[in-house]
Amino acid sequence: METQRVRFSCHSCGKGVECSRGETPCEVLEGWLTVSHWKGAGVVSHYNFCSISCLKSWADAHVPKVPDVFLKSFGADKT
Numbered sequence: 001m002e003t004q005r006v007r008f009s010c011h012s013c014g015k016g017v018e019c020s021r022g023e024t025p026c027e028v029l030e031g032w033l034t035v036s037h038w039k040g041a042g043v044v045s046h047y048n049f050c051s052i053s054c055l056k057s058w059a060d061a062h063v064p065k066v067p068d069v070f071l072k073s074f075g076a077d078k079t
Contacts (some may be wrong), residue, residue: 008032011047012054 008029009016019028033055035047049055 008048010050010054012049012058015050015054 004021006019006025007016008019008025010032017028017032019025029048031050033049033052035049035055037045037047039045047058049058
């Protein structure tokens with residue numbers, strides 16, 4: 001009989017871990033981060049990240065960027 005496995009992958013770098021029968025996700029994903037995105041009533045998506053830096057990379061890619069033309073409208077570059 002084949003053992004059922006569930007594979008979890010980092011949504012940023014793709015690193016993966018497998019959870020076999022008898023193991024709980026909290027054991028396999030120890031140290032990982034999971035973000036839940038509520039999309040509506042009873043609809044939720046889960047995103048797993050192997051590290052804080054992967055979560056940051058993913059979040060940075062999903063945050064709207066301020067257009068350069070807007071920033072330049074303030075005059076001198078004050079970063």
